[in-house]
Amino acid sequence: MAFMYQVSTLQALAKGDFYGNATIEELLANGDIGLGTFEAVDGEMIVLDGICYRAKADGTVEIAAADAATPFASVTYLNKELTFDLKNIADMSGLLAKLDDVVKTHGENNIYACRIDGSFHEVYARSEMKQHSEPYKTFAKVLKTDQREFEFKNVSGSLACVYFPQYMDGLNVAGWHVHFISDDRTMGGHVFNCSLQEGKAYMGRTEGFTFLVPKTKFFQKLTLTDISKEEIESVEKAGNK
Secondary structure: OOEEEEEOOHHHHHOOOOOOOEEHHHHHOOOOEEEEEOHHHOOEEEEEOOEEEEEOOOOEEEEOOOOOEEOOEEEEOOOOOEEEEEEEEOOHHHHHHHHHHHHHHHOOOOOEEEEEEEEEEEEEEEEEOOOOOOOOOOHHHHHHHHEEEEEEEEEEEEEEEEEEOHHHEOOEOEEEEEEEEEOOOOEEEEEEEEEEEEEEEEEEEOOEEEEEOOOOHHHHHOOOOOOOHHHHHHHHHOOOO
16 A cells, blocks of 8 residues: 655645645656646646646646646555445435445545546536736635636546545545546546446555645745634535536
């Protein structure tokens, strides 16, 4: 089993720390599956098969440059110890309930990664526009003005999913965080909802947690203990549907 490797904290991202803390090349030296965002929150990150993709604000996807930077990301090497089929999942809550059942069986205090390959009736996702003005707005404010949402219908693709236990809430999202990329690698984003016709899940526990502490002056001066649960959840759950 591999360690989950994380760049910075979700608290810092929520507070507007959008500065690059590691390059994509450095990130991919620590995992082949994961998710995150890019410097200046220039799109959503999907890591799959050791390749890092950027889902841009229009929902289209490109391969991220090796020297591009990330302010926040989590990656690991996928452990496929748990495999199971999924069929006729109506929505995101139903999908996460299936994943949670596996987590409860194998230990809720572990960190997990999961890949789901399947055929989707619909995927409802988002990405964000690159921020240009400093100091950066909080992430919640970015989502109010610069979030772009899209629906992908009747599409085959993969979900990259990471799970963090409740005691790590704030360092990352407690529970599941899910990003999508289509099989043809042209569409993707952060997932709010989806309906799955059929698919296969590959899921496994990680051995532990490795954390890269940002060296930027901005991060070092942040107060990270006063952020609300609502602000943390806004990073994961913002959306209109």
